[in-house]
Amino acid sequence: MIALTTSEKKVKTLASSPTMKNSVSPLLVSILNQKGGVGKTMLAVNLSYALAKRGLETILIDGDPNRSTLVGARSIVYSEEVPLRVMSETASVGQTGACRHFLVDTKARPDPVDLAEIVQRSTLIIIPCSTKQDELRVTGSTVKLLDSVGSIKHRVVLNRVHPNNREDTLLSFKAGLRGQGIPVFDSVIRDYAVYDEAFGRGLSVGQLRGKTAEKAWTDIQQLLEEILRD
Numbered sequence: 249m250i251a252l253t254t255s256e257k258k259v260k261t262l263a264s265s266p267t268m269k270n271s272v273s274p275l276l277v278s279i280l281n282q283k284g285g286v287g288k289t290m291l292a293v294n295l296s297y298a299l300a301k302r303g304l305e306t307i308l309i310d311g312d313p314n315r316s317t318l319v320g321a322r323s324i325v326y327s328e329e330v331p332l333r334v335m336s337e338t339a340s341v342g343q344t345g346a347c348r349h350f351l352v353d354t355k356a357r358p359d360p361v362d363l364a365e366i367v368q369r370s371t372l373i374i375i376p377c378s379t380k381q382d383e384l385r386v387t388g389s390t391v392k393l394l395d396s397v398g399s400i401k402h403r404v405v406l407n408r409v410h411p412n413n414r415e416d417t418l419l420s421f422k423a424g425l426r427g428q429g430i431p432v433f434d435s436v437i438r439d440y441a442v443y444d445e446a447f448g449r450g451l452s453v454g455q456l457r458g459k460t461a462e463k464a465w466t467d468i469q470q471l472l473e474e475i476l477r478d
């Protein structure tokens with residue numbers, strides 16, 4: 249389906265290059281929410297590109313049978329040499345080699361058994377969610393479910409935040425969520441149409457030019473910094 253041979257060749261070349269930095273602890277980040285359309289695939293594609301862009305060999309795994317991750321990232325490795333491989337969950341079995349950095353776009357509407365498995369295998373679970381009430385409600389129950397299976401690895405990232413939102417408003421919004429027992433990243437992802445454009449072209453926003461692409465890319469990189477700091 250995806251020409252893994254070509255990307256694998258590229259990964260091999262990069263892995264043996266002296267600029268390759270593999271100093272970050274092993275990561276298996278699962279992107280999860282029981283609601284669809286919250287930005288799981290967008291985050292999975294862009295965060296995995298950001299990791300690979302740092303020289304870290306990364307595998308992006310499409311765990312959703314709708315295969316949108318494979319589509320959304322289809323052109324990344326063809327437009328640039330980055331140590332990134334994109335594969336379906338089934339194809340990834342036995343194909344991960346020595347890679348230690350994984351981003352998993354999990355399937356929509358996971359049941360409690362799926363959740364327990366995700367908690368068990370992940371080093372971090374990211375739950376994207378906008379500030380809309382209906383998404384917050386479902387996210388609240390996703391968090392409760394994760395709590396009930398003993399997870400201490402999950403954190404919500406506010407997505408589609410209006411670019412004009414004031415910093416202090418955001419701070420009190422995040423404080424409110426934390427007050428309800430919902431762990432939240434300090435970094436937020438703002439709403440920019442460029443994410444849609446990137447998805448349509450099978451690329452990361454980090455590969456597009458222009459002012460909003462730069463702003464979107466900054467948000468993604470800040471979130472990655474926060475992930476790697478922990």
Ligand SMILES: Nc1ncnc2c1ncn2[C@@H]1O[C@H](COP(=O)(O)OP(=O)(O)O)[C@@H](O)[C@H]1O
Nearest residue numbers: 284285286287288289290408438439440443444
């Ligand atoms: N921060 C954002 N700004 C603008 N559009 C976004 C943002 N995050 C997601 N989107 C768009 O919202 C839609 C749903 O996102 P997607 O990642 O496919 O959600 P999911 O994988 O959770 O179903 C897509 O069209 C995507 O491009």
Ligand SMILES: [Mg+2]
Nearest residue numbers: 288289312316
């Ligand atoms: Mg998706």
